[in-house]
Each structure stands twice: as structure tokens, then as C-alpha cells.
Amino acid sequence: MTEKSHIFFVEDDLSFGAVLKSYLELNDFSVTWVDDGKLAIEKFRSGKYDICLLDVMLPNVDGFTIGTEIRKLNKHIPFIFLTAKNLKEDVLRGFNIGADDYITKPFDTEVLICKIKAILSRNSQNPAAQIKEEYQLGRYLFQFRLRTIQIDDHQQKLSPKEAELLRLLCENKNELLPRETALKKIWGDDGYFTARSMDVYITKLRKYLVSDSTIEIKNIHGSGFLLQVDSTEN
Structure with a gap:
């Protein structure tokens, strides 16, 4: 039992x-x-x-x-x-x-x-073996387990949901992350209020990543989000 x-x-x-x-x-x-x-x-x-x-x-x-x-x-x-x-x-x-x-x-x-x-x-359910520990986003280093993003000497601590959402965006970098996919994987529900909550988290992530102009989280109207990283810029 x-x-x-x-x-x-x-x-x-x-x-x-x-x-x-x-x-x-x-x-x-x-x-x-x-x-x-x-x-x-x-x-x-x-x-x-x-x-x-x-x-x-x-x-x-x-x-x-x-x-x-x-x-x-x-x-x-x-x-x-x-x-x-x-x-x-x-x-x-x-x-x-x-x-x-x-x-x-x-x-x-x-x-x-x-x-x-x-x-x-x-x-x-924590499939650790399937989840990367670190992601390089332009000049930022995102450490998923530690829930931190760092650029130069500045480190930003993330909430659990912020880290989960950024991880999903990283896993789909330069590709569309459907809104429903993120809502169901992180919140377990794709209703109105959870969708509004996710929009708040997206806004926060944009602020955290503002120091690198090669990174942009785009809102694809009616579809989802796109984490775009332009590797051609220095």
C-alpha cells in the first residue's frame, strides 16, 4: 500500500x-x-x-x-x-x-x-535522464537543475515554472512551441486563467534575457511562442 x-x-x-x-x-x-x-x-x-x-x-x-x-x-x-x-x-x-x-x-x-x-x-514524475542540465543561449548560461540563468557576473534565480517554461523553449529553440503543449506539460490545463498565467511568465523571461539582443521570445499569434537565437550576430 x-x-x-x-x-x-x-x-x-x-x-x-x-x-x-x-x-x-x-x-x-x-x-x-x-x-x-x-x-x-x-x-x-x-x-x-x-x-x-x-x-x-x-x-x-x-x-x-x-x-x-x-x-x-x-x-x-x-x-x-x-x-x-x-x-x-x-x-x-x-x-x-x-x-x-x-x-x-x-x-x-x-x-x-x-x-x-x-x-x-x-x-x-522526474525523468532526469531525459532532461539536459545546461543550455547555452547566446551569452546566457541556463542551468535547469539550479534554476539559474547567468550572463557575465550577473545571475538570475528562476521559479520552478519559469525554469520549466524556459527549458521547453530551449528544447524547441528556433521552432514553434505550441501554447497548448506548454500549458499541459507545466500546468496540466490549457484553460483561460492558466494561459494568462503563462503570458506573465513569458514576460518575465523576456526581461531576464534582455541583455543579449540576439535572443528574442516571439509571440506567434494564435499558435504559441518562438525562442529565436540569432547565432550570426556577435
Whole structure:
């Protein structure tokens, strides 16, 4: 029998929290539930978890703040925001913090289970032998495992998703990377909100690579992205 995946769950609605916790446990997950935002970080520090489910609108400390602190403590643990807030600004803020998904209430609990399993499955599958460690992009050296890009004496640290996206672009250098391919491989979903999140990450990567004019990430309208490196320039 395999060990159950452990979910760190933060939700202040006692009725909803109790129902969802029971449903997750019925689906063979172990769940630690915290109902007050100010207690969340201390509880997270004291346990070992595989994924986090975070409500946004919480008493004392909101879910965005908790997500930010969790990302400082653990750069790799995936988390999902559960919230009634569906404004574009809130969704983008959630993804910018590093969330793997942003689900608005009310939602289908079966869909939530599928999303959790998909995220956990992606995290557990790590075909290291098939992934290059380093990529040379013009004057930049991209080290995928270390999640850094370096030019001269300047080094930029990347988030896990930034590194994954840049790796896919490198693997398809000077060729089209279809939008759907990147979304499904990294986010496991090609919906509207994840597509907007990827656009944010593309913008960040462009800024990181701005010091070498031979490198350009082009947006091919309606199709995807093209990492173009002009080797004819010095």
C-alpha cells in the first residue's frame, strides 16, 4: 500500500472545510486542516506536506500572504488557491505568487480531485535522464537543475515554472512551441486563467534575457511562442 499524499488545507468556513476535508480523506488523501490564517505558517513549518489548498479570504492573514510565505519556506511544493474572488487581478496575483491552479467557488469536488492528482503526478514524475542540465543561449548560461540563468557576473534565480517554461523553449529553440503543449506539460490545463498565467511568465523571461539582443521570445499569434537565437550576430 502506497503512502497517502498529505494535503495542507487552510479554510475558515467550518462547514465547507469539514465537508471538503472528509471528501478528500474519502479519496485516500491525508489532510491537515487549519481554519485561521494566523496559525497557518506555524502549522506548515511543523509538518511535511505534498500539496497545499489555500482559501484566499481568511481572518487575520489572507491566503495570498500565506502562499507567499510557503513559497519562501518550500520552493517546490505545489499549491492551489480556493476562492470566491474571480477578478482578473486576483487570479493573476495568485499565479504570480507561484500557484499551480486557482479555483473559484463553488466548484466541482471531482474536478478538484482530478487537478490535485494531476499536479502530484507531474511532481512525482522526474525523468532526469531525459532532461539536459545546461543550455547555452547566446551569452546566457541556463542551468535547469539550479534554476539559474547567468550572463557575465550577473545571475538570475528562476521559479520552478519559469525554469520549466524556459527549458521547453530551449528544447524547441528556433521552432514553434505550441501554447497548448506548454500549458499541459507545466500546468496540466490549457484553460483561460492558466494561459494568462503563462503570458506573465513569458514576460518575465523576456526581461531576464534582455541583455543579449540576439535572443528574442516571439509571440506567434494564435499558435504559441518562438525562442529565436540569432547565432550570426556577435
